[in-house]
Amino acid sequence: MHFPKELRYTKTHEWAKRNGNRITVGISDYAQKEISDVVFVELPKVGNAVQQAKPAAVVESVKAAFDIYAPVSGKVLAVDTALESNPALVNQDPYGQGWFFEMEMSNPAEWDSLLTAEDYEKLLKQETKH
Amino acid sequence: MNTASGQIRHLPLHEKHVQKGAKLGNFGGWEVPLYYTSILEEHEAVRRRAGLFDISHMGEFFISGSGAEGFLERVLPRTISTMPEGKALYMPLLNDRGGILDDIILYRFSPARFLMIVNAANIEKDFRWLKSCGDQLADSIKSPFKLENQSDERGLLALQGPLSAAIVEKAFGIKSSGLGYYHFQPWQSGMIARTGYTGEDGFEVMVDLKELREVWERLFKAGADLGLVSVGFGTRDTLRLEAAMLLYGHDMDEDISPLEAGIRWAIELDKPSFIGKESLLAQQKEGIKRKLIGFEMIDRGIPRQDFLIEKNGALIGHVTSGSFAPTLQKNIGLGYIAVEEANPGNEIDIIIRGKPVKAKVVKIPFYKRPKN
Numbered sequence: 480m481h482f483p484k485e486l487r488y489t490k491t492h493e494w495a496k497r498n499g500n501r502i503t504v505g506i507s508d509y510a511q512k513e514i515s516d517v518v519f520v521e522l523p524k525v526g527n528a529v530q531q532a533k534p535a536a537v538v539e540s541v542k543a544a545f546d547i548y549a550p551v552s553g554k555v556l557a558v559d560t561a562l563e564s565n566p567a568l569v570n571q572d573p574y575g576q577g578w579f580f581e582m583e584m585s586n587p588a589e590w591d592s593l594l595t596a597e598d599y600e601k602l603l604k605q606e607t608k609h
Numbered sequence: 610m611n612t613a614s615g616q617i618r619h620l621p622l623h624e625k626h627v628q629k630g631a632k633l634g635n636f637g638g639w640e641v642p643l644y645y646t647s648i649l650e651e652h653e654a655v656r657r658r659a660g661l662f663d664i665s666h667m668g669e670f671f672i673s674g675s676g677a678e679g680f681l682e683r684v685l686p687r688t689i690s691t692m693p694e695g696k697a698l699y700m701p702l703l704n705d706r707g708g709i710l711d712d713i714i715l716y717r718f719s720p721a722r723f724l725m726i727v728n729a730a731n732i733e734k735d736f737r738w739l740k741s742c743g744d745q746l747a748d749s750i751k752s753p754f755k756l757e758n759q760s761d762e763r764g765l766l767a768l769q770g771p772l773s774a775a776i777v778e779k780a781f782g783i784k785s786s787g788l789g790y791y792h793f794q795p796w797q798s799g800m801i802a803r804t805g806y807t808g809e810d811g812f813e814v815m816v817d818l819k820e821l822r823e824v825w826e827r828l829f830k831a832g833a834d835l836g837l838v839s840v841g842f843g844t845r846d847t848l849r850l851e852a853a854m855l856l857y858g859h860d861m862d863e864d865i866s867p868l869e870a871g872i873r874w875a876i877e878l879d880k881p882s883f884i885g886k887e888s889l890l891a892q893q894k895e896g897i898k899r900k901l902i903g904f905e906m907i908d909r910g911i912p913r914q915d916f917l918i919e920k921n922g923a924l925i926g927h928v929t930s931g932s933f934a935p936t937l938q939k940n941i942g943l944g945y946i947a948v949e950e951a952n953p954g955n956e957i958d959i960i961i962r963g964k965p966v967k968a969k970v971v972k973i974p975f976y977k978r979p980k981n
Contacts, residue, residue, distance in 0.1 A: 515632070516649045518933040519911050519940070521962075537962070539911050541648040541933055542843055563909070 480508045482600055483574055487550070487593035490602060491532070494574065495550040495593055497584075504550055505578040506538065506569065509603055514540045517569040522558040523580055529555060531589050536579050538569060547579060551589040557581040620665050621764050621818050622825060629839055637730035637858070639666045642841035651844040652935040655807055656978075659770030660840035661828055668732035668760040669815065670725040670739065676752030677721050683750070684742050685715065686867070686876035686883045692717045697791045697802050700875045701867050702727075702735060703885030707892060708863040709870065711735050712855065714804060716793055724800070726815075728857045732760050742884065763799065764821035768828055769811030769848070771978075772835045777801070777812050780831035785812075797824075806845065808852025808976055851934050853903055853943065853973035859914055860901060860929045860943050868892055869945065871901045871973075899926065899945045903973035904957060905937075910966040912942035917960040925950045928959065934975060941975050942968075 486494045492510035496503040511517065521537035529535040529549035536547040558580045562568055569577040584590065594602065618639045620626065627633075631642030642663070644651055654660050672681060682689045687700045694717050702711045711731040716724040727735045736758045743756060768776060774785040781796070785803075788794060793802030798817040805811035816824055829837060846856070855861050855870060866889060867876050878889060906912065912931030917924060926946030934941045942959070950957065953972050958965035 515644065516647050518649075519909075521909075539933075541847060541935070542643070544911070544913065 480512065481574075482508065482596040484596045486574070486596065487590070488596065488599035489532075489548060489550050489593060491548045493548060493550050495590075497590060500553075500584045500587065501556065501581060502551060502553070502584050502590075503578050503581045504535075504547070505573055506547060507599070508573050511570050511573045511577070514538060514545060515570075516541055517566045519544075520562045520566050520569065520579065522560070522562065523555045525555050525558060527555045529553060529582060531586075531592075538566075538579075549582070550593055551582070551584045551586065553582045553585040555580050555582050618666070620663050621821055622663050622665070625822070625825070626663065626839070631839075631841060634842065636666070636842050639729060641666065642839070643843040644841040645839050648841070648843040648847060649935050651838060651840045652847050654836065654838045655770045655809060655840060655844065655848055656936050657771065658836035658838075659768060659772040659776055659832055660838050660844070661825070661832070662767040662769065662840050662845055663764075663825070664767050664813075664845075665764040665818075665821065666729035667765050668727040668729060668735065668758070669763040669765070670727065670736060671722065671757045671759055672725065672739075672754060673722040673757070674752065674754035675721055676750045676754035677723055679750045679752060680743060680746060680754045681715070681723060683746055683882060684739070684884050686880065686885065687715075688877055688880060689715075689717075689723075694719055695792050695794060697793050697804055699791070701861070701870075701872060702738070703867070703876075703883070703889075704738075704863060705885060705888065707866045707868075707885035707888035709857075709861045709865055709867060710738060710863060712857055712861060712872075714802075716800065716802065718795060718800070724815075726765070730858060732758065762818055763815055764818045765813060765815045766821070766825060766828070767805055767807075767811060767813045768832075768837075769805045769807040769809045769840075771810060772832070772837070773809070773811045776828060776832040776835060776837060780827045788812075806852075806854055807848035808854070808974065809848075809978055846930075847932055847935055850930055850932055850941065850943070851936055851974070851976035853975055855901070855943070856930060865945075866892055866897070869897050869900050897948060900948050900951050901929075901943060902946055902951045902970050903975055904942055904944065904959070904968045904970050905975070906940040906942075906959065907956070907967040907969055910959065910961040911940045912944075912959045912961070912968070916942075918944055918946055919958045919960060919965060920950055920955075922965075925957065936976055939975075943973070946970075
């Protein structure tokens with residue numbers, strides 16, 4: 480599994496990429512593997528406000544639906560409509576073509592609450608160790 | 610293989626599944642393989658080639674003795690006396706109210722020996738029920754019969770897919786052409802039947818647990834060149850849903866009758882007597898109010914169990930099974946709705962995360978295998 484250093488992560492397995500106040504959001508390599516075959520996504524509406532740690536999108540496997548939480552608060556600027564016709568991109572390229580949405584961060588202080596790749600990997604080790 | 614009830618159970622070949630990298634999940638108190646590689650890959654393998662399922666969680670009851678036929682005839686909703694040896698019959702096990710206690714397959718080994726395969730979650734309930742029916746009927750049947758629960762001593766494998774006949778012939782040296790749909794033959798310590806739960810051609814093999822591993826390995830050896838893969842419970846569910854085969858505890862329960870569940874073909878209301886007959890006759894006379902339907906989504910969304918079904922804002926039913934259908938590339942479901950809304954083509958709304966999403970009633974099965 481692969482967790483790019485330049486990204487930040489959440490405990491709920493989203494990743495966030497920062498470019499000024501623009502944040503791109505997707506799900507981690509670990510999350511896509513756990514969910515397995517992604518067959519459906521429900522994307523937020525462009526212009527909608529999202530709140531940190533609140534559901535912003537939905538991803539579904541053959542078996543079940545999972546919420547995707549906004550890593551920070553703000554307004555949705557763009558969504559990856561390619562996922563609507565090809566949801567498998569989430570499995571094939573979770574950090575690239577499998578992105579979910581882009582947003583404008585309203586409170587930059589929230590960025591610092593996100594996990595670094597190193598912290599996220601530590602968390603995963605604890606979670607998968609029973 | 611089993612621990613005391615209330616604890617998680619494992620399949621007899623559990624270690625083998627883990628070695629193969631199975632992703633495990635819970636199914637009615639059993640920790641079973643959900644998939645080995647991916648549900649979509651395994652689904653396609655069964656539709657195009659062949660897949661092997663360990664379904665040893667299922668229950669096996671033997672009913673034997675000179676009174677066995679008479680007992681089953683009084684209890685079950687299909688005619689037993691005319692059932693030839695080597696024949697298998699699907700049917701519901703009914704309570705006094707005509708509600709579905711379970712759905713089972715009955716196999717006749719000899720004039721005085723039958724096998725009943727039941728759902729894992731219902732083993733104890735079904736066995737208790739059959740015992741109590743036996744106690745009540747003992748006086749009127751006169752000839753002795755014996756009920757044995759061998760669920761913990763028997764294993765069951767399902768080989769399914771268009772290449773399964775070729776694999777069975779190669780692995781066991783039997784002629785599959787002699788084994789018609791819903792027929793079986795005694796084999797090793799158990800039997801091999803041409804039955805399944807996927808909508809494909811296929812076989813189910815029951816043997817003593819001590820033979821199970823060897824049978825699994827033999828089938829894999831024979832099927833390796835033909836693309837045989839092991840298949841988990843996740844795929845078992847998508848396959849059976851496309852074929853619109855019902856799942857107990859989801860599409861059927863004790864408060865649903867076979868008339869409502871669309872399995873009228875699996876009961877004989879003109880039989881002299883069986884448990885639940887009077888209730889079903891009354892229900893048939895009155896007419897049913899709800900029935901099982903299949904539907905496919907028109908707008909985007911995946912239906913799931915317990916989602917509500919509406920028409921013009923009014924509640925008309927609920928979903929009992931739903932999924933993305935890999936072969937059809939559509940989102941489909943089964944559910945119960947008011948009979949007046951049940952006609953194919955009728956547009957309905959599935960309530961997904963609080964929002965109505967358009968769907969339409971369609972004929973089932975959703976998927977029928979191409980005839981060769």
